[in-house]
């Protein structure tokens with residue numbers, strides 16, 4: 001129950017949930033979803049495949065093939081649910097952990113690996129899949145998303161913008177500025193906060209004294225907390241928020257209540273700051289297991305289906321690995337490329353000097 | 364030809380850019396009804412509407428961050444930072460995002476965003492209203508940095524900056540906003556000098572004075588005074604700080620054999636250091652004296668009752684000229 005529920009009235013539960021950890025469908029007064037068996041199988045496949053790519057990336061990092069990797073383990077439902085809610089013309093602005101959303105947008109996972117391998121800083125065309133570049137500076141992309149949404153308004157287009165950020169990011173000035181901007185301009189933007197309980201080693205209590213979704217009311221727009229491990233609920237809530245945004249009803253904050261099951265990144269050691277029991281408790285709320293249980297119970301798929309998805313996942317893992325290892329290192333002179341869009345004489349001068357220097361080693 | 368103040372020339376330049384391209388937007392604090400605290404955007408909201416001339420919330424990071432988003436959607440935002448000393452809340456967005464996003468995308472993203480910054484002192488203002496922060500931005504790859512010094516350049520350079528597909532930090536000499544000059548608003552853009560090109564604004568033979576923004580006028584006055592002493596100074600308005608027009612600078616210094624570089628910003632690690640190093644490299648065998656720098660003391664900008672002592676003036680420039688000739 002929310003603390004400020006009107007007296008006597010039955011307030012909706014604080015956490016929007018449509019599928020329990022045990023795989024039971026439950027009702028919510030404000031949100032519902034009607035999915036075909038085909039769609040449910042599709043969501044299950046997404047969840048499994050993005051977890052598999054993530055696992056492969058962690059392995060590649062361990063073997064020295066990636067410099068670092070930020071795992072999405074545990075956050076698959078939040079990302080697939082929200083990612084699959086997007087219309088093609090909607091625009092998504094990610095952090096560095098949105099591999100599941102990237103998957104939904106059709107971005108090749110090898111592009112993501114290239115960034116963490118150090119081949120480039122991203123390099124994909126945001127306009128191609130309506131999926132912006134990964135942003136590493138915490139919170140910066142929230143303002144880009146709002147600006148983009150203001151552009152959508154000026155184009156009189158029917159599109160929404162969604163922006164992802166973490167619980168830690170909610171303390172950043174840029175995120176708070178973006179809330180203000182979105183509010184006063186009534187921008188068609190959905191703020192999707194994955195509260196995975198941790199910002200590296202800092203627990204949520206270091207960022208906020210109130211549930212994050214309630215921050216929205218101070219800025220003048222609605223906020224909702226959704227079970228971030230429930231792909232149905234994440235899909236339903238995001239779909240509604242996007243539709244509202246598209247139809248001119250302005251911004252909304254979604255707090256997806258989830259858990260970072262892995263380390264912050266492959267460089268991190270969570271045993272230094274959190275107890276193992278916490279992870280064990282969250283494992284019982286695993287985003288994939290509950291969908292599997294639901295499908296079994298309702299005979300939406302048989303063992304053959306699950307085996308086929310697992311086989312597809314293994315193939316994908318192998319393919320991604322192979323193509324990651326084949327990524328060539330860029331040429332040294334690529335350092336000077338794309339710094340400016342138009343000719344810039346300092347770049348030309350230094351490129352020529354560097355080329356001459358390198359040539360000195362030849363022969 | 365019309366006689367325009369520098370502020371009005373900027374205003375006319377922006378107006379022309381907005382007429383030419385419906386994607387050009389103006390955004391900033393008080394830029395709408397008020398026309399900006401210096402009136403540089405006066406009348407633009409009235410004529411182009413609130414969708415194109417946007418009074419923003421009071422948050423500089425938000426201005427630049429949302430401008431980036433608008434640029435991603437195909438717009439060409441021209442952002443006003445109200446005063447030099449207030450660009451720092453936006454520094455993160457300018458340095459980590461605006462400057463680097465095009466490279467991050469391997470050239471697929473272009474960010475034609477102009478960041479206008481009224482800069483420099485001499486107006487008797489309180490703290491944070493008289494600074495010259497250009498070196499922070501010239502040090503950031505991915506940005507172009509330019510400074511206009513007179514109404515004619517203001518008119519053309521602001522349009523060139525808006526038309527440029529790279530982000531441009533555009534410094535405006537606030538104490539020169541009200542100075543008037545003839546501006547040819549009918550000349551075809553093809554005939555304008557490129558905005559990354561330096562201009563010789565007074566030819567001379569004995570010493571090259573390099574300056575930009577508010578110091579150009581000071582240096583021209585110094586050159587006039589020096590002439591009475593029989594010294595012929597060539598004054599070069601750098602106009603573009605990143606990239607620097609090394610070729611034109613070199614051409615001048617090879618001819619004169621002496622060079623001083625003048626700016627309001629503190630000398631230590633100021634933009635003049637880069638210029639001096641470059642000139643030393645390209646003109647070493649032509650130099651009769653080391654390149655000397657004239658600028659503010661390496662202190663914070665002082666209270667306004669002291670600013671006349673802080674800002675380089677005609678005498679400080681001439682003193683440096685004397686030193687250059689004494690070698």
Ligand SMILES: Cc1ncc(C[n+]2csc(CCOP(=O)(O)OP(=O)(O)O)c2C)c(N)n1
Pocket residue numbers: 097136137138165166167168169170196198199200260264
């Ligand atoms: C401005 C900034 N400060 C610090 C960092 C270093 N850093 C990277 S991730 C991170 C924690 C982010 O936590 P949260 O927003 O909750 O996202 P999560 O990593 O949990 O997905 C920090 C401090 C950064 N990338 N950017």
Ligand SMILES: [Mg+2]
Pocket residue numbers: 166167168194195196197198199200
């Ligand atoms: Mg977090």
